Amino acid sequence: MSAVIDPGHAGHGHAGHDHHHGPAKGLMRWVLTTNHKDIGTMYLWFSFAMFLLGGSMAMVIRAELFQPGLQIVQPEFFNQMTTMHGLIMVFGAVMPAFVGLANWMIPLMIGAPDMALPRMNNFSFWLLPAAFGMLISTLFMEGGGPNFGWTFYAPLSTTYAPESVTFFIFAVHLMGISSIMGAINVVATILNLRAPGMTLMKMPLFVWTWLITAFLLIAVMPVLAGCVTMMLMDIHFGTSFFSAAGGGDPVLFQHVFWFFGHPEVYIMILPAFGAVSAIIPAFARKPLFGYTSMVYATASIAFLSFIVWAHHMFTVGIPLTGELFFMYATMLIAVPTGVKVFNWASTMWRGSMTFETPMLFSVAFVILFTIGGFSGLMLAIAPADFQYHDTYFVVAHFHYVLVPGAIFGIFASAYYWLPKWTGHMYDETLGKLHFWMSFIGMNMAFFPMHFVGLAGMPRRIPDYNMMFANFNMVSSIGAFMFGATQLLFLFIVIKCIRGGKPAAAKPWDGAEGLEWTVPSPAPYHTFTTPPEVK
Amino acid sequence: MSSHETHESYYVPAQSKWPIIATLGMLFSVYGVGTWFNDMKADRADSNGPLIFFIGGLFLAYMLFGWFGNVIKESRSGMYSPQMDRSFRWGMSWFIFSEVMFFAAFFGVLFYVRTWAGPWLGGEGDKGVSNMLWPGFEYTWPLLNTPDPKLYPAPSGTISAWGLPLINTILLVTSSFTLTFAHHALRKNHRKPLTLWLALTVILGIAFLVLQVEEYIHAYTELGLTLGSGIYGATFFMLTGFHGAHVTLGALMLSIMLIRVIRGHFSPEQHFGFEAAAWYWHFVDVVWIGLFVFVYVL
Numbered sequence: 001m002s003a004v005i006d007p008g009h010a011g012h013g014h015a016g017h018d019h020h021h022g023p024a025k026g027l028m029r030w031v032l033t034t035n036h037k038d039i040g041t042m043y044l045w046f047s048f049a050m051f052l053l054g055g056s057m058a059m060v061i062r063a064e065l066f067q068p069g070l071q072i073v074q075p076e077f078f079n080q081m082t083t084m085h086g087l088i089m090v091f092g093a094v095m096p097a098f099v100g101l102a103n104w105m106i107p108l109m110i111g112a113p114d115m116a117l118p119r120m121n122n123f124s125f126w127l128l129p130a131a132f133g134m135l136i137s138t139l140f141m142e143g144g145g146p147n148f149g150w151t152f153y154a155p156l157s158t159t160y161a162p163e164s165v166t167f168f169i170f171a172v173h174l175m176g177i178s179s180i181m182g183a184i185n186v187v188a189t190i191l192n193l194r195a196p197g198m199t200l201m202k203m204p205l206f207v208w209t210w211l212i213t214a215f216l217l218i219a220v221m222p223v224l225a226g227c228v229t230m231m232l233m234d235i236h237f238g239t240s241f242f243s244a245a246g247g248g249d250p251v252l253f254q255h256v257f258w259f260f261g262h263p264e265v266y267i268m269i270l271p272a273f274g275a276v277s278a279i280i281p282a283f284a285r286k287p288l289f290g291y292t293s294m295v296y297a298t299a300s301i302a303f304l305s306f307i308v309w310a311h312h313m314f315t316v317g318i319p320l321t322g323e324l325f326f327m328y329a330t331m332l333i334a335v336p337t338g339v340k341v342f343n344w345a346s347t348m349w350r351g352s353m354t355f356e357t358p359m360l361f362s363v364a365f366v367i368l369f370t371i372g373g374f375s376g377l378m379l380a381i382a383p384a385d386f387q388y389h390d391t392y393f394v395v396a397h398f399h400y401v402l403v404p405g406a407i408f409g410i411f412a413s414a415y416y417w418l419p420k421w422t423g424h425m426y427d428e429t430l431g432k433l434h435f436w437m438s439f440i441g442m443n444m445a446f447f448p449m450h451f452v453g454l455a456g457m458p459r460r461i462p463d464y465n466m467m468f469a470n471f472n473m474v475s476s477i478g479a480f481m482f483g484a485t486q487l488l489f490l491f492i493v494i495k496c497i498r499g500g501k502p503a504a505a506k507p508w509d510g511a512e513g514l515e516w517t518v519p520s521p522a523p524y525h526t527f528t529t530p531p532e533v534k
Numbered sequence: 535m536s537s538h539e540t541h542e543s544y545y546v547p548a549q550s551k552w553p554i555i556a557t558l559g560m561l562f563s564v565y566g567v568g569t570w571f572n573d574m575k576a577d578r579a580d581s582n583g584p585l586i587f588f589i590g591g592l593f594l595a596y597m598l599f600g601w602f603g604n605v606i607k608e609s610r611s612g613m614y615s616p617q618m619d620r621s622f623r624w625g626m627s628w629f630i631f632s633e634v635m636f637f638a639a640f641f642g643v644l645f646y647v648r649t650w651a652g653p654w655l656g657g658e659g660d661k662g663v664s665n666m667l668w669p670g671f672e673y674t675w676p677l678l679n680t681p682d683p684k685l686y687p688a689p690s691g692t693i694s695a696w697g698l699p700l701i702n703t704i705l706l707v708t709s710s711f712t713l714t715f716a717h718h719a720l721r722k723n724h725r726k727p728l729t730l731w732l733a734l735t736v737i738l739g740i741a742f743l744v745l746q747v748e749e750y751i752h753a754y755t756e757l758g759l760t761l762g763s764g765i766y767g768a769t770f771f772m773l774t775g776f777h778g779a780h781v782t783l784g785a786l787m788l789s790i791m792l793i794r795v796i797r798g799h800f801s802p803e804q805h806f807g808f809e810a811a812a813w814y815w816h817f818v819d820v821v822w823i824g825l826f827v828f829v830y831v832l
Contacts (some may be wrong), residue, residue, distance in 0.1 A: 022581035026551060032549035114546045116621040119601075123553035130561040165571050177560070180632050183683060188624040193544070222632045227640030233772065236571045237764030238686075241643060244667060246686035247677050247765035249651035256639060319660035525546075 022524050035524065036103045036119035037126050041421075043100030044414075046128060048490070050092030051407075053136075054150040055483050057085040062479040064462050065472050079147035080139060086150025091175050092132050092267065093401065096412045097125070098169035098271040099182050102210050106186065106418065108206045108515035108522060111195025111261035111531045116188035131174035138164035138171075139183025149460060150262070154242035154253035158234045165235065168226045176221040183217035186210055195514070201295070202443040204513050205288065208295050209274030214300045216263045216270075218304075225262040227253070245510070251316055266305045269369075269401065270298060272409025273340060276362045278513065279416050280344050283359035284351025285510035290343040297336035297343075304333045314385045323382045330380040330534075334373065341370055341467075356508075357431030361412035364439055365402055372400030375450065393453025399446045403482075404439075410440070411489070418496050419503030423521030426496040434492060437485035552601040559597055562590030602790075606807070610799065619806055622677055626810045630817050635781070637821055640776065644769045644828060648675055652765075655681060680764035689759035689767060695830035698749045702742050705824050706781075709738035710819045713788070713812055723802045725795070732792050735815070737783035746778050753812050773829055784818045788809040 023029050023038065030042060061083045065070045073081070103121065107114055114120045138145035143162035146152065157165060190211045194203070203211075231253075233239040242244020242253045273294075288294065310318055311325040318326075345367050353359070375397040379385050388394060407496045411434075418426050448471035453459075457468045464472065506516035514533070518526050543828040568581025608614065613623075628670025650659070659664030665671060668681035681685040693699065716731035750771075763769050789812045794800065800808055 028549075031549055031554050032675055033552055034547050068638075113544050117625055118546055119550045119553055120625075122557050124552070126554055126557040127560065128747075130557050134561065134565060163572050166568040167565070170568050173564065174560060180629075184625050184628045184632075188621045191624055192620045218628050218632045219635050221638035223639040225608060226636055230643070230772070233761065233768070238574055238760075239768035239772070240680075240686050240762075240765050241768055243685075244651075244655060244664070245682035246680050247652060247655065247673075248647065248768065249655075252643060252646055252651060256643065256647060259639075259642070321660075390772070392782070 019435075026445055032122075032274050033124055034114070036107050036115045036118065036121065037421075037524065038523065039121050040100045040105075040169055042105030042125050043096045043103060043128075044123070047093050047095075047097035047100060047410075048493075049130065050088050050096070051342040052486065052490075053218075054085050054093055055278040055486060057088070059084065059478060059483050062476040065464070066476040067473070068464050068466055068469050069462055073478045075462050076144060076147065078458070079149075080145045082141065082460050083146045083149055083152075084136075087135065087146070088132070088262070089174075089402075090150065092128070093412070094268045094406045095179065095236070096128055096231070098210075098406075101206075101271065101275065101395070101410070101413050101417075102182075102186055104421065105205055105515060106191070106210060108420075108518065108526060109207050109513055110190065110193060110483050111137075111514050111527045111533065112189060112193035112199055113528050113530075115185050116193055117185050119184050119337070120181050124178045124185065127174050127178035127181075129513070131171045132180065134167050134174070135171035143168070149393075151257060154231060154250050154259070158242055161235070166232070169232050172228045173225055176225045179217050179221045183221075185216035187218070188215040189410075190214075192250075195527070195533050197204075199291065199518075202533065204272035204274070205277035205291070205294055205298075206271065207300050208279075209270040212298050213267050213270045214229065216267050216305065219265045220260040220267075223256065226395055227256040227260060229255070251313070251318070254316060255310070258312045261308075261312065263302070263305040264408075265398075265401070266301055267411075268505045270301070272300065272365065272406050273407050274415075275413040276344065276365050279362045279412050280347050280366075282416070282508045282511040283356060283362070284348045284353050286347055286351040287512075288343070290347035294341055294343055297339040300336040301333060304329065304336070307335065309316045311380055311382075311385075313381045315389045327380055327382040331377065334377055339368060339375055356415075357418035357426070357435055358412045358429060360435045360439075361408045361415065361431065364435070365408045365412065368404030368408070368443075369401060372397060372402075372405060374398060378529050385524075388453065390458055391453040392449040392457045392459055395459050396446050396449035396453055399449070403442050403446065408438075411435075414493070416508070417515070418493070419507040420515060420518075420520050420522055423503055423519075424496050424500035425503050425507060426492055426500065430492045430495075434485060434488050437488065441478050441480075441482030441485055445475050445482055446478070447477050448472070474481065485497035507531075511521050539581060545608070545771055546616060547608075550604075552597055552604065558603070559590050559593030562586055564590070569771055582601045600711065606799070607795070609804075609807070616720065619804070622806055622810070626813060630700050630813060633817065637773075637776070637824075640773050641824065641828065644715070644773065647765050647769065665826065673709070675766070677764050677766040685757065686762060686764040689753075689763045690755050692766065692770075693749055693753060693757070693758045694760060695826065698745050699826060699830045702745050703740050703822065705745070706743045706819050706822050708818050709735045710816055712738065713815055717808070717812055720795075720800060720805055720808060721802050721820070725798075727817055728796055729792070732788065734794060736792060739781055740816075743778060743781055745784070746781075770829060773825055777818070779826055780818045780821070782816045784811070787814060 022037070024032070030038060032038060044130060050051070060209075061078065064070070103115065141162075142162040143164060145162070145164055146157070146168045147157035148161060152168075190203070190207055230239070230241040234241055234243065240248040242248050242250050245248065277294060278289055308326055308330045310322055311330045314323055314326075355363070375393070379388055379394065379397055415426060415431055418424075445524055450469045452464075452471045455468070457464050503520040505519050507520065514531060515522070517531065559744060565585050566585070566587025566589070568583070570587060572582055573581030573583055650661075652675060653659045654661040654664045654674045655668070656662075657671075658673070671681045672679065676689075676692040678691070680688045680690050695832050712731045713735045716728050716735060719725075719728035719731060757765050758772065761767055788811050794807065
């Protein structure tokens with residue numbers, strides 16, 4: 001993909017259009033903004049704040065598990081920590097980070113002046129602080145916050161839930177509305193605002209993966225809304241959706257939840273696939289291997305994500321036919337995912353590779369995400385899952401796909417595009433330090449969980465058998481290291497915003513795409529007249 | 535791909551206060567409702583939930599008038615290019631798709647209960663072992679006996695499909711036709727038939743809602759069919775209730791379109807506000823057909 005731009009069009013706009021002014025001053029700039037870059041920035045900072053908050057809860061969990069026995073917190077509070085850690089990381093850290101990246105980068109990548117529906121865009125963002133303010137406030141309510149795990153299985157979350165569950169339900173509604181509006185905006189932008197000549201199959205993969213992610217969001221967030229609405233009705237209005245005593249079924253909750261929940265895990269990883277597919281070619285100085293197959297693989301993963309949900313429920317008592325169907329369907333996902341991994345490896349093959357921080361995070365992404373994928377295959381085998389279910393092996397699996405998967409994808413994207421956002425290069429030495437500390441810390445924290453899990457240590461329990469003591473201590477030390485390292489990331493980002501080597505319009509040799517044709521930092525308004533893509 | 539010209543004038547609005555007002559409105563509303571529900575459940579008197587909810591509602595009403603008023607003004611002053619129009623079309627289409635998925639969740643629950651969970655509780659099928667929970671429980675649909683009648687007293691009967699529901703089906707399907715007639719009149723710029731057909735559509739919608747309320751009163755007072763009467767009542771009221779809420783919203787949208795028509799808005803070429811409301815109305819109609827078949831008839 002190459003682009004020819006009239007430079008006059010790329011910079012600060014023309015006089016005569018009243019909306020082509022720079023940013024407003026003061027706090028109200030952020031509250032009232034309709035600018036995709038402002039909104040992207042707010043999403044990214046919000047997500048980082050939630051990452052630190054959810055991370056501190058993980059630190060409480062790991063501190064308690066440092067030794068067997070109960071030392072620091074009561075089991076009741078431990079349950080609230082595991083629940084809120086999951087909810088905040090999934091809905092508050094990972095998803096908003098990708099929406100922030102989408103806001104910043106999609107208009108720049110497709111040559112659009114802004115998102116398609118800019119006011120709704122700001123509405124999507126501001127709903128999130130409202131939702132999370134309310135969710136976090138439940139921790140201070142009588143009876144405590146949600147304590148039923150981030151999957152909030154009924155009847156734990158209905159019959160036996162603390163009173164604050166009502167606010168949890170409405171917080172989920174607000175997050176869902178925010179996600180749906182954000183996704184609609186992404187779809188409308190991509191389908192309608194591409195520059196002339198930017199055909200669908202010329203779009204950068206980050207745009208493609210986000211288009212598919214947005215479809216998944218619009219399809220499943222309403223199902224989550226339905227799910228929590230049924231909970232609300234069961235709790236307050238005597239319905240019996242999830243109570244067998246009235247003819248309903250608690251297992252039904254799990255079906256509805258995981259019909260949302262499984263596409264949700266792809267919502268958290270597909271944009272990372274897209275970002276890594278931009279970064280690896282840039283630092284291998286070779287075009288992406290198998291662009292078309294990447295697009296089709298992403299679409300296949302999205303399709304399969306709708307027909308595998310019950311692999312989360314193998315031990316709950318579903319018919320044998322169901323176990324077999326969901327086992328085989330789940331294993332099929334390995335095929336398109338394998339296509340992607342081989343494409344990334346082939347892109348690197350005989351490339352002129354350099355290992356700046358974004359590339360380090362991306363290479364680690366490919367390797368470690370693959371490990372998480374393989375443990376996923378093990379879990380997909382229904383009879384074997386009877387042994388692994390609800391053990392630390394599951395915890396190890398999904399942390400391997402989420403931490404070096406989603407989170408490393410976000411770090412890689414942040415380092416890759418920080419020069420474009422701030423106009424400065426970040427500190428490469430500190431960036432590499434951040435990578436290696438994160439890499440070592442994260443593997444130390446999560447790799448031993450495979451072993452204790454296979455040996456039978458159950459998840460979500462604040463105490464454990466003496467025989468798991470050593471591995472748990474290693475896990476905790478690794479987790480503390482990973483957690484502390486993220487403060488270094490905060491320092492690197494602030495340092496980069498405040499100064500540093502000025503960044504060129506295209507600071508990376510091998511980078512391709514329209515975003516590198518505008519100056520660094522990107523002007524407040526870009527592509528007010530669309531570029532011509534040839 | 536659109537031509538160069540249509541890109542030139544893509545309208546990026548200036549700063550707007552409506553998103554933050556909408557956010558505050560939603561936050562107050564849901565926080566108020568949550569407080570209200572919790573206080574009701576715990577039998578606490580003097581709940582301030584309703585007040586907070588009411589304040590949130592005021593914010594939302596102010597926002598809806600202001601934001602949509604703003605958009606209508608912008609549209610009528612010609613600030614929207616054909617490309618902007620397409621953004622609105624994509625936006626509305628995907629919003630309706632999200633609504634389809636919301637109803638799909640409740641239909642999915644209905645199918646799951648009727649195909650699997652119900653028969654299993656009654657001792658049939660793969661997981662018929664569940665019958666040991668309430669031995670002797672016999673599954674029928676409609677569910678006129680619940681496993682635990684103390685917790686969930688069963689209804690004495692259900693609503694027949696061939697009374698009010700059939701009349702309601704006729705009303706809604708007719709309203710879809712009258713709305714289409716209105717649309718054709720708008721395209722030909724025949725303003726008088728447009729007003730009449732659109733007004734008739736709104737009246738049919740309201741008639742549907744009145745009959746639905748009638749049916750609910752009958753179910754609650756005479757049949758003992760309530761939200762708490764087991765899974766039949768739960769699915770019945772949630773599906774028809776959410777549909778009724780959507781009919782209310784659709785009728786409200788059409789009423790606003792009627793006011794705009796009377797004030798001389800819309801041209802034969804440009805009337806997406808009207809079309810969006812019409813799409814929504816047809817969607818609500820299609821959901822009703824699904825309800826009529828799977829909730830009332832089968």
